[in-house]
Amino acid sequence: MSQLTPLMQQYVQIKEQYKDCILFYRLGDFYEMFFEDAHICSKELEIALTGKNIGQEERAPMCGVPFHAVEGYLSKLVSRGYRVAICEQVEDPKQAKGIVKREVIRIVTPGTNLNTQVLDETKNNYLMAVVHTTNAYGISIVDVTTGDYYVTEVESDRKLMDEIFKWSPSEIICNDTFFVSGIDIETLKSNFNIALSPLEPWYFDDDLCVRALREHFHVATLDGLGLKDYTIGVIAAGCIMQFLQETQKSSLSHITKLTPYTYEKYMLLDSSTVRNLELTETLREKQKRGSLLWVLDKTKTAMGARLLRSFMEQPLIDYDMIIQRLEAVSELKENMISREEIREYLNPIYDLERIMSKISYKSANPRDLVAFCSSLSMLPHIKFLMQNFESPLLKEIYDDLDPLQDLFDLIDRSISEEPPLTVKEGGIIKEGFHEEVDRLRKAKTEGKDWLMDLETKEREATGIKNLRIRFNRVFGYYLEVTNSYKNLVPDSWIRKQTLANAERYTTPELKNLEDIILGAEDKLFSLEYNIFCEIRDQIAAEVKRIQQTAKAIAKIDVFASLALVAEQNNYTKPIMNTNGSIHIKNGRHPVVERMISHDMFVANDTLLDNKNNRVSIITGPNMAGKSTYMRQTALIVLMAQIGSFVPADAAEVSIVDRIFTRVGASDDLASGQSTFMVEMTEVANILRNATKNSLLILDEIGRGTSTFDGLSIAWAVVEHISNCSILGAKTLFATHYHELTELEGRLEGVNNYCIAVKEQGEDIVFLRKIVKGGADKSYGIQVAKLAGVPSSVLKRASEIVLELTGNDLALKTKNLSSPDASESEVEFVQEELQLDDNTILGVHATSKSGKGKKKVDTNQFSLFSLSGNEDIISELRDLDIARLTPIDAINKLYQLQKKIKDRI
């Protein structure tokens, strides 16, 4: 160490304290990185790796970035999961005796990035702390760019995952045992792109955590915050507070409150539901366009956009709160003129929350204050326009909206309208605000007049016609004489610099003027900076008022946006109830209707309740619109619980506690799970966590495995869900297993629906209309034809389907032999049919207690094509199937079917 230069000794000492960070070490106009940090930065930032003489024989690897461009580099490193410690010079190099003092002033981590240029302004940037104990998790979340700070506790891994998905933090700080909890760490890191930072044990020390919170909020106990000392939630919140104090090393005064919440207060949306319903981004492209947020978001401010997103991620379950939101939207929908005027005034408002954080952090520059001030100028207009609103929520917003006139006046009087970019340049303070600033400015301008007088005087005295007084940062003011006039320079002039074609001089008089002008300038700049800092601190002291107003602006923005969307898209106000019934008249899918050409969307009704309409079994060909229909129902319910109007002619919506979806086939290769495994995990989760107040959207359960197993699982799932003493949740269940339509009439509350199609010759036309009853055919081959599958393949498929439909009988028989159906209820019938020039032997199994004689069609029969299978058919004919037990019948039929299949 002693061989190192003093500068490097200082570097090594500081780096020692920040081993887990990349150290950005300020040297003049650069941040420099050394040793291993230099290797990482050169690779990640694609900057040249050089070396620096450090007093030892070998040079140290080094690279650097200019200070004015640091934010971009920082964000790049942080987004890749690195932590960066910013080490600044904390004394004026001119005053320093020896090495300039340096300190780490901030540590930037993914969850504490403040760079508004790289953060998405419509999303919060959350840091989450998770404290794991044997049977529960404490969770706390903070957004340092806005000051939002929350705390809760959950008791299971799945609920923790739901919270993680809901908040989508960019970083999680946690204790060691989190890594041995039931959480799949790899999935968390890779699928959610979250940086995981385990912290040292002291961050979780009960006493330190409680003390950090008490001191920050200036309270003797945490009761006042609605918290109990020493709970795991408090430990999580305290851990965040200590982490911020360690990393931010500056005022956290914009974190003004800690809000406890319980997940039961909101509708719970698990991660697959948020994805499947495409609430904030599309399933495949991960884009906002095509999501519900894309349709609903007409907000004008970043604060509004963030609030709307959080409304969508946390729909309400409290009846009164939903009604209040709906009333606010309704009033703004009716008052179109005021609403649009309000929106005009919202338009130029900057992100008050994030500017406020910069002000608290003392990183706001004069231009931020000007943006802040111009935003404040809109507030009185908005308040004025809101004065006659009557709905309780709008009145509350009106009361909360403080026009902050005093702060507007302060900035308006003091800060120039077009201030310089950096705080160290002059020109920040307006003329007339501060006497001393005006006086120094005058001295500076007068000094410039004196310079001009001196230039004229010397030009006349010497006869140097092109004599000029000029300035540069190194030499200050000088007289410049071109070579052709050099012989006219008086002896008394002192030479400062020789150039190729000119010489530069000074005189005692010029030196004197220079001292006056530069002295005035130095004083002026530092005075202006000090005044600016005072003004910034004065604003920072009003943080609570500003945050309250920012939230009020966000709310009015969201409600005005929802009102506009309701008007533009012809939405209707839902009638909320708690009696369990969801009755939608001519409902539409809010996104699909916007994606297809105008007025082409076919509206459909939905009827679900807790009695006779608990489960709708929906059949229909592929592409008919089953998924669209089911998702639209879920979205309408969700929109209503956000407080939005809904795409329907009329809608009665009973509040649901959760919406669960199992839609489409998706596999989770990252965690090594197959499509079917993912499907079953989701089904298991739904069956375990749904209540009778939940809404379930199940699309093709069981299709990921063999037909028999799939159908059996689907069948059992419907039995489980529809049974009131087990679950009894309202469910839309789309399936290609036509056998499930058998359940109507057998199970209470189960009804069949299908999406109608019309046959036109060999083709089908999708009518998109949901009608009562089960679909009679699956039309798979016709849909394949629509998709352009070659005709030779289609023809062959038609032949095969004929051979294979024998499966149906076995399936049906298996179903009928479920516990509900005793053997005696099963009846087999043999019939001979003529189908497409083929003579077919049909074996039909039915339930005696079913609803009378079934329609004879290809789906109801086990079919055996005669041509080429005469031997098997005669074997079948000899079989007196009606005498066999169902199990023997199945086995026999299986054998025969297998023989036929083997010949295909």
Ligand SMILES: Nc1ncnc2c1ncn2[C@@H]1O[C@H](COP(=O)(O)OP(=O)(O)OP(=O)(O)O)[C@@H](O)[C@H]1O
């Ligand atoms: N009500 C409707 N009005 C107009 N177009 C619709 C309607 N419903 C669905 N569509 C259109 O039909 C397409 C297919 O619908 P959807 O994916 O819901 O069919 P599906 O029956 O679930 O098909 P599959 O069984 O193959 O999954 C949608 O992308 C949409 O463009």
